[in-house]
Amino acid sequence: MDSEGNVKLxxxxxxxxxxxxxxxxxxxDVAVRQVRRWESSTPPWPRDAVQRKLTSLLGQDMESLGFTPPASVPGQRDAQARELPRTQGMVTVPVPGITLQPATVGDDYADVTRRHRxxxxxxxxxxxxxxxxxxxxxxxxLLPETAGVTRRTVAAALAESFLLAGRxxxxxxxxxAAAKETWTRALQAAGQADDQLLGAAILAHTAFLPGWAGDRQAAVERMTAARTYARRGPASAPLLAWLDAVEAECETRCGHIQTALTLLGHAEDVLAxxxxxxxxxxxxxxxxxxxxxFKGHTQLAAGHLPQARQTLIQVLDALEPREDxxxxxxLGDLAAVEAADRNPEKACEYAVAALDQLRRTWYSTGMDRVREVRRALTPWQHETCVRDLDDRLYDWETTVSALGR
Structure with a gap:
């Protein structure tokens, strides 16, 4: 080894x-002087337990890290398998013997993830x-080409990107169906990063799948898992309150309105x-x-129309410009409030405003709300306001957009 020491390590x-x-x-978990000895021109051969830690953290076999095995130890490069463990197409461990990406790759990759967010x-x-x-x-x-801190950074950003794709x-x-598969891969990446809070967020998103389908038991089980992960990390009040809100949404869609209202009340207390x-x-x-x-939607489902109207109007006024x-x-929920209150003209006014917004920023969940309102307006389908709504709901652009998506 040259005078510069163990440059490989x-x-x-x-x-x-x-x-x-x-x-x-x-x-x-060794003394600093031990690392100095490893990076010297004559690095001593570490004991087995330390070898396992080094190769796991640095993603290289011992010889690639600049160590020369004693005569009694077989060469690792020939003995070590190169087959990569994979989980649904994702490499889950560093690849022994490859050239690792520089440490900057973690922040670079995460920066693009932030911009997508x-x-x-x-x-x-x-x-x-x-x-x-x-x-x-x-x-x-990139994941198998990184190790240690860099790999955890890449894995966390990858998990967030999968989460966003699923959203x-x-x-x-x-x-x-596509979201289910994507969120599964997000959870795998979060596991590689050992990011408990990101795991909690991903699991809570998966609860929407059975919750919106009316499968309450499965939704509650997913939320139990999400809360378990949240307890392992330093969870903030907004994250804990959001978990309550997600479960409340699932309970609402499964017809357990009082349970949902209780959860939302608890979420308000947590935020406060x-x-x-x-x-x-x-x-x-x-x-x-x-x-x-969330609360306004559940109040609507509960038939608490005055409260729902007041809550939703306050939300509409408080939304930031970017929250189109x-x-x-x-707007769809406000339209549903007015339809339930037997005010078709006002319901159509809100529904048309929602369609105007959808033309600028498509959002299938918003379109679902408008369609639900139109079904609620069936008793007034011959009224002029409802026919005007139909003209907007089934114009060429909206119809093609809906079918295309």
Missing amino acids: RAARIAAGYGTQEALADAV RLYWTVAPATLHPAVVAHTTLGCA IEFFDSRQP AGTEHASPAWLDWFGPVRLAA KQRTVI
Whole structure:
């Protein structure tokens, strides 16, 4: 070995995100002086338990890390299998013997994920979804080329990208089967990152699948799993309140309205009390206004029309300009309130406003709300306002958009 010491180990350490010898020592649970000896020109051969930690953290076999095995130890490069463990197409461990990506690849990959997160609120789902899926393909390719801190960073960003792709499939495009598969892969990636809170968020999203289908038992089981993961991490008040809101949505769709209202009341208390923990950056879909939106929908389902109307109008006024997708849902719910209150003209007014918004920003969940309102307006289908709504609901552009999606 040359006078610069064990450059192979040093390069692998830095590529895995351990910028200092102290950081690697902490990860392996050895003294810093031991790492200094490993990075010397004559590194000693570590004991078996330490070898396992090093190869796992750095994604290389011992010889690739610059160690020379004693004569009694067979060479690892020939003995170690190169077959990659996979789970539904995703490589789940670093590949021994490959050249690792630099440590910067983690932040670079995560930066694109963050940008997709922001684009979701304004870019058409049919435009954004292929880009997000391509990004997940890149993440799956990068994962076996990284190790240690870098791999956890890539895995967490990959999990978030899969989560976003599934959200587009479920909420924007109404493709629950595709969302189910995508969220399964998201959970696998979150496991590689060992990110408990991201796992909780993914599991809670999967509860929507049986919840919207009326399978209460399955939805409750998913939420139990989500809460278990949340307890393992430093969960913020908004995250805990969102879990209540998701379960309330599922209970509402399964006809357990009082249970849903109780959950929403608890969510309000949780938000009011707060916690010392900050919310993850990816939790950008929930806050007090969104909680009120959940509550208004459940009040509507409960037949509490004055309360629902007041809640939803307050939500509509409080929505930020970027929240156009949510605006279509609130307008649809307000239309449903007026239809239930036997006010077809006002119901049609809100429904037309929702269609105007959908023309600018498509959102299948919002269109579902409008269709539900139109079914509720059947007793007044010969009224002029309802016929005008039909003209808008079944014009060329809206009809083609709905069938195309």
